[in-house]
Amino acid sequence: MIIHLQQVIDKPTIDVINEKLAQHTFTDGKLSAGAGAKSVKNNQQLSVDQKAQGLVDFTLQRMLRNPWVEAALRPKTIARSMINRYQNEQSYGVHVDDALMNQARTDISFTLSLSALDEYQGGALTIDEHSGERSWRLDAGDVLIYPSHFLHQVEPVTAGQRTALVGWCQSWVRDAQQRALLFDMQQAVMQEFEAKGRSEQYLLLSKSYQNLLRMWMD
Ligand SMILES: O=C(O)CCC(=O)C(=O)O
Ligand SMILES: [Fe+2]
Incomplete structure (x- = not known):
């Protein structure tokens, strides 16, 4: 089941998160890639000091407060979450997410967009389902929740910036x-x-x- 939930965080809160993000720096996203994905990962990630971690946690908690997010994830453990950014043709080629992160099994992956649709071009999240590929471009506050077992990619961002909270969760319900x-x-x-x-x-x-x-x- 792939679920696209709209507006799980309201616009004023997204604006506050983006204002705070502007005070932080981003580093090469390859630093957090598993061995198999390093060569196709071409993006940036928020460098995490204590304050930046607070911002990641705040965004995550706001997302989890939404009852439909809770129902789709049934989260037991959030194995990892981070804020990433794509610009200037950056992309993340086809890969599968690691099965194990921080001692937790990753059942579900999610992307919560912090960028509005008119703030970036390209940047679709494309998932290779058994019946073919499907793509989603996410608006600010939208989240895509998908099983971690699919191959997926982020298409090149050809203009503007695409910023998102991405994360992985072990669910109470594995299947x-x-x-x-x-x-x-x-x-x-x-x-x-x-x-x-x-x-x-x-x-x-x-x-x-x-x-x-x-x-x-x-
Ligand atoms: O940015 C996204 O939408 C997904 C990124 C991704 O696939 C990953 O970080 O493993
Ligand atoms: Fe991924």
């Missing part, structure tokens, strides 16, 4: 299909509650949802 099913069921439970309150159907649906979650958590 992507199970997560997708729970994501749908959670919506069904909520819709039933909104339409009919604590109906018989609501009780059965929420019981099944909670018990599937209990069964699949690891």
Whole structure:
């Protein structure tokens, strides 16, 4: 399941994050690339001192506060997160993300855009699904959440700057299909509650949802 959620962080907060970011420096993104991805990674990443780490954490927490982000990730551990930037034709060629980061399994990758669509050209995140490639250009405050097992790339940024929070998460629910099913069921439970309150159907649906979650958590 690949989920594109729009406006998970509001525009004024994105503006504050970008203002703060302007006071920090960026270094070569190759420094954090695994051996397999180093040769195709051509971007910059926020150099992390204590203050910059605070900004990464603040952005991450704001994103995780969104209930749909929470439902899509079911985060057990955020294995790693960083702010990256592409400009002047920079790109990140086809790669797969490392399976293990900081003692955590990476089930899910995510990109939260800090740049508006009119602030950069190119820069699509392209994912090689089994049925073919699909691309997303993200607006400021949008997040793309995708299973870490796919090959993916960031197309060259041909004008402007594309800045994003990227991260990897170990989920309570390891299997992507199970997560997708729970994501749908959670919506069904909520819709039933909104339409009919604590109906018989609501009780059965929420019981099944909670018990599937209990069964699949690891
Ligand atoms: O910037 C992005 O959207 C994704 C970057 C990426 O694939 C990575 O850092 O592994
Ligand atoms: Fe990646």
